[in-house]
Amino acid sequence: MHSKRLSRPMGRSEQLLFLTDEQLRQGIELMFFAYRGFTADPDRILENYAYGRAHHRAIHFINRTPGLTVNDLLDILGVTKQSLNRVLRQLVTDGLVESRVGTQDRRQRNLYLTDEGIALERELSAAQRARMRKAYSNAGPEAVHGFRTVLEQMIDPAMREKLLNEGGGS
Amino acid sequence: MHSKRLSRPMGRSEQLLFLTDEQLRQGIELMFFAYRGFTADPDRILENYAYGRAHHRAIHFINRTPGLTVNDLLDILGVTKQSLNRVLRQLVTDGLVESRVGTQDRRQRNLYLTDEGIALERELSAAQRARMRKAYSNAGPEAVHGFRTVLEQMIDPAMREKLLNEGGGS
DNA sequence: CTTGGAAAGTCAACAAGACTGACATAAACT
DNA sequence: AGTTTATGTCAGTCTTGTTGACTTTCCAAG
Numbered sequence: 434m435h436s437k438r439l440s441r442p443m444g445r446s447e448q449l450l451f452l453t454d455e456q457l458r459q460g461i462e463l464m465f466f467a468y469r470g471f472t473a474d475p476d477r478i479l480e481n482y483a484y485g486r487a488h489h490r491a492i493h494f495i496n497r498t499p500g501l502t503v504n505d506l507l508d509i510l511g512v513t514k515q516s517l518n519r520v521l522r523q524l525v526t527d528g529l530v531e532s533r534v535g536t537q538d539r540r541q542r543n544l545y546l547t548d549e550g551i552a553l554e555r556e557l558s559a560a561q562r563a564r565m566r567k568a569y570s571n572a573g574p575e576a577v578h579g580f581r582t583v584l585e586q587m588i589d590p591a592m593r594e595k596l597l598n599e600g601g602g603s
Numbered sequence: 604m605h606s607k608r609l610s611r612p613m614g615r616s617e618q619l620l621f622l623t624d625e626q627l628r629q630g631i632e633l634m635f636f637a638y639r640g641f642t643a644d645p646d647r648i649l650e651n652y653a654y655g656r657a658h659h660r661a662i663h664f665i666n667r668t669p670g671l672t673v674n675d676l677l678d679i680l681g682v683t684k685q686s687l688n689r690v691l692r693q694l695v696t697d698g699l700v701e702s703r704v705g706t707q708d709r710r711q712r713n714l715y716l717t718d719e720g721i722a723l724e725r726e727l728s729a730a731q732r733a734r735m736r737k738a739y740s741n742a743g744p745e746a747v748h749g750f751r752t753v754l755e756q757m758i759d760p761a762m763r764e765k766l767l768n769e770g771g772g773s
Numbered sequence: 774c775t776t777g778g779a780a781a782g783t784c785a786a787c788a789a790g791a792c793t794g795a796c797a798t799a800a801a802c803t
Numbered sequence: 804a805g806t807t808t809a810t811g812t813c814a815g816t817c818t819t820g821t822t823g824a825c826t827t828t829c830c831a832a833g
Contacts, residue, residue: 486790541800
């Protein structure tokens with residue numbers, strides 16, 4: 434255990450980390466309320482389009498990695514193909530997502546946002562980034578680093594590896 | 604780390620915080636994946652009881668504040684009373700929650716966990732605390748402080764006030 | 774005291790978005 | 804040729820949200 438030293442004197446590591454059940458409970462509730470705040474803005478926007486969080490997630494990751502396959506998206510989102518397919522079909526029908534037959538492997542479908550899809554993605558991510566930016570600014574750079582460090586630890590190990598194999602940590 | 608160039612000169616705080624869209628996007632995805640990890644353990648446990656996340660939330664907050672009214676819980680959870688009522692009815696029927704008619708105002712119902720309810724709450728929160736404890740330990744005390752600071756900033760202001768009026772600062 | 778409105782809670786019906794299972798098609802692999 | 808893989812679809816179920824209509828209880832104005 435790599436324990437960072439604090440400026441003030443401390444006892445055992447439990448004390449250092451304030452790992453009482455009460456402290457942990459506060460952390461748990463913080464996650465709950467913060468996640469709700471985090472999704473509030475996009476949820477409001479999506480109501481105007483008769484879409485839901487599922488559509489947002491699909492749009493987000495297609496935007497991040499244009500040309501990814503349905504299977505790639507399935508791995509990221511962790512839902513069933515039937516569930517994803519309903520959402521994807523709507524987005525393709527509505528002209529927000531384009532599904533092109535793969536070039537090397539023609540069983541695959543490569544997914545891309547259309548101009549309209551890009552426009553919605555911008556609207557959604559702008560709102561979410563604004564909230565994130567405000568939270569970061571108010572908290573300060575040291576806090577942001579800690580925020581990221583703890584959150585990374587909370588991700589399921591298998592998923593964390595996948596992310597590191599592409600996103601490239603800071 | 605590929606640093607993006609901005610079109611305008613950065614203000615001091617922005618420079619410090621690296622608030623590029625790419626950095627913010629990483630924060631957004633971190634929230635998404637971390638929240639999924641955060642709820643994974645309870646979700647697994649709840650399957651054995653044919654309950655869902657909604658039941659977990661109700662149980663959690665009844666345990667935290669025994670005797671709270673349905674309206675109190677409604678304010679915390681931010682769902683409709685009809686939605687909460689279904690969940691609550693199941694829990695009462697199954698003998699995990701007791702609903703006592705209010706003493707001063709008999710329209711109200713004060714909610715308490717039964718021994719069985721307390722047992723399930725323990726099982727769920729033990730799993731969640733274990734994950735939180737591990738994340739905290741791996742990240743270190745300074746990171747934990749930053750984590751809490753940023754998350755607090757992400758909560759909707761109205762909700763944050765409510766929490767401060769009871770939970771007390773760290 | 775009565776009455777009318779507001780508040781708390783309940784019942785019923787419906788919708789979004791997860792799930793499973795079965796099956797179809799096309800392409801790739803062996 | 805036969806099997807596996809990638810994708811898509813149909814049908815049905817479950818959880819958990821929603822709205823609308825309703826009862827019971829409380830309180831306050833007449």
